[in-house]
Amino acid sequence: MFKDLIRRIAAELKGRGIPYMIIGGQAVLHHGEPRLTKDIDITLGAGIERLPEIKDIITVLGFSVDAAADDAFVKDTMVLPAADKKTGIRVDFVFSFSAFEREAIERSDVVDYDGVPVRFASLEDLVIHKMVAGRPRDIEDVRSILLKNPGYDRDFIRGWLSDFDRAIAGGSVAEFDELVHEIARESARRPAKPGGTAKELKPARRRRSGS
Numbered sequence: 001m002f003k004d005l006i007r008r009i010a011a012e013l014k015g016r017g018i019p020y021m022i023i024g025g026q027a028v029l030h031h032g033e034p035r036l037t038k039d040i041d042i043t044l045g046a047g048i049e050r051l052p053e054i055k056d057i058i059t060v061l062g063f064s065v066d067a068a069a070d071d072a073f074v075k076d077t078m079v080l081p082a083a084d085k086k087t088g089i090r091v092d093f094v095f096s097f098s099a100f101e102r103e104a105i106e107r108s109d110v111v112d113y114d115g116v117p118v119r120f121a122s123l124e125d126l127v128i129h130k131m132v133a134g135r136p137r138d139i140e141d142v143r144s145i146l147l148k149n150p151g152y153d154r155d156f157i158r159g160w161l162s163d164f165d166r167a168i169a170g171g172s173v174a175e176f177d178e179l180v181h182e183i184a185r186e187s188a189r190r191p192a193k194p195g196g197t198a199k200e201l202k203p204a205r206r207r208r209s210g211s
Contacts, residue, residue, distance in 0.1 A: 002026065005084055006040060007113040009091065012057045014117070019045025021108040021119045023094075023129060030111065030120040033144040039090035043121075045105045048075055048095050058082050063091060100128070100160060124153050128160045131172045139179065146183055154180065 006022065013020050022030070025037025044054070051074060058065060058080075066081040074080050080093040096102055104125040110117045121129065123145060130138035146152060161172045 007116045010118040011116045019105045021105045021121045023121045027121045027126050028141050031123050031145050032148045041092045043094045054093050124156050127157050131176050132164050
């Protein structure tokens, strides 16, 4: 059910030339951690100026838009919430506005869904996204993902988290480091070494102010 829906969404976005990546619970599943999820979260490599195109895609796919999601709501939240009329599965289209999101889409993993390429956030970018969000469910997802994938690129994650911490006066680097060491103690493993084995990741870079 989810796979067919994701395949259809991916085909429409690709056909319109709209970059994207799947995040949230579906991305957690992609990286090997069983996760109960009732929705699909998609980050678009597009700003709010492409809202009319996304609305058209929603119509073509047979989705309905949340009644409260008028244009003002979408511009304020950068999210267009929709749902598949047949299954009731919620699909959130998230418009991107940062350098991190645009670059993360370029780094995303591509998986073949019956002939349709589907893009999922890379492990490292998913961890960054969830550490910045910082909700208990997000932190638990990060713990599970890292336990199952010890070869991740710790240095890359810390580089971007440092950028976000400076931009929003956060403490995600310290929280991430503590989580890594907790995992190491629990699993009797040493923390992942800087550099890891993540494929095709650009070196950690400084995030531009205001991006």
